[in-house]
Amino acid sequence: MATDQTMHGVPPSLSARVVGSFAYLTVRDRLPTILTKVVDTIHRNKNKFFEEYGEVGIQAEKQAISLLSKLRNELQTDKPVLALTDGLPDTDSWNQYLERQQRLQGDQEPVSWFKSPWLYVECYMYRRIHEALLLNPPISDFDVFNEGKTQSFTESSQAVMSLCTYLEGIKNNIDELSKNPLFEHFSKLMQVSLWGNKCDLSISAGQENSQKTSPLDSLYSLLPFILVDDTKRVWSALISAQRPRDSGKNNADRVDIVLDNAGFELVTDLVLADFLVSSGLARQIHFHGKSIPWFVSDVTANDFQWTIRQAMATNHKWVSKCGVQWQRYLKEGMWCYHDHPFWTQPHEFCDMAADAPDLYTTLQGADLVLFKGDLNYRKLTGDRDWEHTVSFETALRGFGPAPLCSLRTLKANIQVGLQPGQGEKLTSQDPSWMTSGKYAVIQFHNPKSE
Numbered sequence: 001m002a003t004d005q006t007m008h009g010v011p012p013s014l015s016a017r018v019v020g021s022f023a024y025l026t027v028r029d030r031l032p033t034i035l036t037k038v039v040d041t042i043h044r045n046k047n048k049f050f051e052e053y054g055e056v057g058i059q060a061e062k063q064a065i066s067l068l069s070k071l072r073n074e075l076q077t078d079k080p081v082l083a084l085t086d087g088l089p090d091t092d093s094w095n096q097y098l099e100r101q102q103r104l105q106g107d108q109e110p111v112s113w114f115k116s117p118w119l120y121v122e123c124y125m126y127r128r129i130h131e132a133l134l135l136n137p138p139i140s141d142f143d144v145f146n147e148g149k150t151q152s153f154t155e156s157s158q159a160v161m162s163l164c165t166y167l168e169g170i171k172n173n174i175d176e177l178s179k180n181p182l183f184e185h186f187s188k189l190m191q192v193s194l195w196g197n198k199c200d201l202s203i204s205a206g207q208e209n210s211q212k213t214s215p216l217d218s219l220y221s222l223l224p225f226i227l228v229d230d231t232k233r234v235w236s237a238l239i240s241a242q243r244p245r246d247s248g249k250n251n252a253d254r255v256d257i258v259l260d261n262a263g264f265e266l267v268t269d270l271v272l273a274d275f276l277v278s279s280g281l282a283r284q285i286h287f288h289g290k291s292i293p294w295f296v297s298d299v300t301a302n303d304f305q306w307t308i309r310q311a312m313a314t315n316h317k318w319v320s321k322c323g324v325q326w327q328r329y330l331k332e333g334m335w336c337y338h339d340h341p342f343w344t345q346p347h348e349f350c351d352m353a354a355d356a357p358d359l360y361t362t363l364q365g366a367d368l369v370l371f372k373g374d375l376n377y378r379k380l381t382g383d384r385d386w387e388h389t390v391s392f393e394t395a396l397r398g399f400g401p402a403p404l405c406s407l408r409t410l411k412a413n414i415q416v417g418l419q420p421g422q423g424e425k426l427t428s429q430d431p432s433w434m435t436s437g438k439y440a441v442i443q444f445h446n447p448k449s450e
């Protein structure tokens, strides 16, 4: 079998093997910091565990912390990646993936934190955090990242209010809007959802990272930072998917949103989804979230429900109105939430058709799939060392269940689909352009137009 490095025409995976690279710095600095914070969080909740479960709770807290300290030590000393032992439905698949990595890497050296693909070892860390808790009932369900996620929502309250007020304003006369103003609103809300991706907690190793001001006010000044803007192509895909309905209204059947972070970013996604449905641009929205706590701030089912309940209970006319509406969409089936285990596995998305065919089939039912955030971009492009001028289509390596669009602020050193010279120019102006979260892309691919 070809090794990762020699696979025909495909560049190697990014890896901490390259000393000084962003992957290296993440594995060396950011990941251990995240693990230390996880340990602190569990320790701070000791009294809560005691109150809820008595002495057993304290024992579980100690045991989980000891497993996590061991994990941090394995990482920092570049030990081999170990098989999982927790017997969850996805355990076998993780262990098979480890064997696959070992085959790709050859027998010379074991799969390990600094020698193997960054995407794989980073995903594996979050799965091991989950294992440490899972092996310690009664605290198995404790979401170590919950505090940060709820805090990010609470601290963004001003921005949430202005966004919900804006949405309710549009909805007032939405039925009378002609195509042009509708497109303008669509484009704005896509950008709000795009910049919402700045607010993730993983890149800042869990430091507070919320949206304090109204996101709408800064859209114009942020335009030059959108390196690829395919909004018009996304719009055309939505419009061309429109089909006649009994109601006389035309709309695309289904838009899927592969969610990224909870807190402010999730609100921007809900607002965009509300706009798509209430404008008739889409009839149904399927949200895809994570089934375990993931990359510090990613949305789980619990975060999703909590956010909507929180919006409903907010003492602000338009925010609570939005919350009530979102709950209604869910109840009436116009919106639904799924969390397939594949989203919390380390695979490149080009493997989805073979390794999670049911999910691939599900996505094929969408007229458009929006992929939020940096990690999804890394998985779309395989987290490989592509030239910047390689097309998005090439980097997708055949992944294309439906027309798809990545809404991503750049937080990892990978970017494809740029103009010749664009990457070099950016590097000379701002060497950290790929990792600072300051730049973004709205990058579209339509497999049907090939």
Ligand SMILES: O=P(O)(O)OC[C@H]1O[C@](O)(CO)[C@@H](O)[C@@H]1O
Pocket: 026, 030, 122, 197, 200, 201, 202, 203, 260, 261, 295, 372, 373, 374, 375, 376, 411, 412
């Ligand atoms: O929430 P996002 O946008 O997927 O970003 C998570 C980020 O965490 C990192 O993996 C760093 O640990 C970034 O490279 C990555 O983009």
Ligand SMILES: [Mn+2]
Pocket: 200, 202, 260, 261, 295, 297, 298, 373, 375
């Ligand atoms: Mn994330």
